[in-house]
Amino acid sequence: xxxxxxxxxxxxxxxxxxxxxxxxxxxxxxxxxxxxxxxxxxxxxxxxxxxxxxxxxxxxxxxxxxxxxxxxxxxxxxxxxxxxxxxxxxxxxxxxxxxxxxxxxxxxxxxxxxxxxxxxxxxxxxxxxxxxxxxxxxxxxxxxxxxxxxxxxxxxxxxxxxxxxxxxxxxxxxxxxxxxxxxxxxxxxxxxxxxxxxxxxxxxxxxxxxxxxxxxxxxxxxxxxxxxxxxxxxxxxxxxxxxxxxxxxxxxxxxxxxxxxxxxxxxxxxxxxxxxxxxxxxxxxxxxxxxxxxxxxxxxxxxxxxxxxxxxxxxxxxxxxxxxxx
Ligand code: ACO
Numbered sequence: 001x002x003x004x005x006x007x008x009x010x011x012x013x014x015x016x017x018x019x020x021x022x023x024x025x026x027x028x029x030x031x032x033x034x035x036x037x038x039x040x041x042x043x044x045x046x047x048x049x050x051x052x053x054x055x056x057x058x059x060x061x062x063x064x065x066x067x068x069x070x071x072x073x074x075x076x077x078x079x080x081x082x083x084x085x086x087x088x089x090x091x092x093x094x095x096x097x098x099x100x101x102x103x104x105x106x107x108x109x110x111x112x113x114x115x116x117x118x119x120x121x122x123x124x125x126x127x128x129x130x131x132x133x134x135x136x137x138x139x140x141x142x143x144x145x146x147x148x149x150x151x152x153x154x155x156x157x158x159x160x161x162x163x164x165x166x167x168x169x170x171x172x173x174x175x176x177x178x179x180x181x182x183x184x185x186x187x188x189x190x191x192x193x194x195x196x197x198x199x200x201x202x203x204x205x206x207x208x209x210x211x212x213x214x215x216x217x218x219x220x221x222x223x224x225x226x227x228x229x230x231x232x233x234x235x236x237x238x239x240x241x242x243x244x245x246x247x248x249x250x251x252x253x254x255x256x257x258x259x260x261x262x263x264x265x266x267x268x269x270x271x272x273x274x275x276x277x278x279x280x281x282x283x284x285x286x287x288x289x290x291x292x293x294x295x296x297x298x299x300x301x302x303x304x305x306x307x308x309x310x311x312x313x314x315x316x317x318x319x320x321x322x323x324x325x326x
Pocket of ligand 1: 028029030033034037038112113152153154156191217218219220221222225255256259283285313314315
């Protein structure tokens with residue numbers, strides 16, 4: 001049985017750090033509120049000359065080094081992002097040129113914070129079917145470019161970053177196992193960026209009305225985020241007849257520590273096995289689980305055969321979970 005196995009990961013975080021006390025000078029907020037309500041202490045912000053493809057490039061280079069592959073060996077390149085360099089061409093094509101992945105078929109995918117899991121699911125099909133042998137999935141976001149720095153409800157939450165994974169078709173028991181995905185477009189009004197597309201093209205008015213920024217009804221999203229992540233996580237465990245003790249590490253999307261705590265409590269997993277980096281980076285949308293996976297692989301004692309789980313929720317709404325046998 002062929003599997004899509006992750007043979008290398010990498011991540012990149014921009015150098016600039018924006019702390020909670022920096023934000024206190026920008027909007028009416030305070031360090032204590034941000035830490036107790038979200039768990040975030042600081043976030044990374046891309047430099048003025050860095051677009052999403054630039055962050056993606058650094059993460060991809062690291063993933064390729066770990067995998068021991070050259071860019072031209074990549075046959076499929078998927079970028080998951082809600083903050084592409086521009087509406088078109090795809091950031092995947094922009095990245096292809098920068099990276100020199102000249103033999104890759106490239107496209108972007110938008111599933112917001114669940115984007116990395118959707119990306120893995122997509123390449124899994126191509127690799128298992130034998131269409132391609134080697135793929136690169138990159139989740140990269142420059143959320144600072146769509147954050148309204150005058151809106152205290154949202155600007156404290158987000159950060160920039162990128163994570164990447166190289167996958168190869170192999171005859172093995174290791175690799176991507178079960179992936180569960182879900183989408184529900186009925187909630188699109190709770191979390192979106194209204195302008196800049198065909199519904200509200202850019203005009204002087206759309207800019208004046210600040211419609212080119214991310215809008216979120218946070219407390220309405222909160223409960224659905226918890227329920228959706230619990231459902232996704234339980235699905236992949238039960239479909240494989242596993243017990244929660246079998247999963248060595250859970251790498252959840254990092255939107256809010258309270259969401260992660262609630263999910264862990266409800267499924268009955270101790271927080272020792274739940275990876276957290278929200279305090280350092282905030283919510284990086286699709287990049288969050290990709291960076292998390294890379295950090296878990298590099299920092300934790302992960303051995304061959306260990307089971308890891310990614311679980312996420314985001315705009316759309318989308319949700320998903322992915323079980324990986326390392
Ligand atoms: N500093 C101080 N006070 C604030 C701030 C701030 N930065 N932001 C809001 N407040 C105030 C509000 O104005 C409100 O005051 P009021 O009671 O006087 O009206 C009070 O704090 C409580 O506001 P809530 O919005 O109810 O706060 P809540 O506890 O819900 O926390 C948060 C807000 C952090 C946004 C939370 O709701 C959340 O994490 N939501 C889910 C986010 C999520 O999962 N998003 C999906 C992924 S993102 C993506 O896909 C791109």
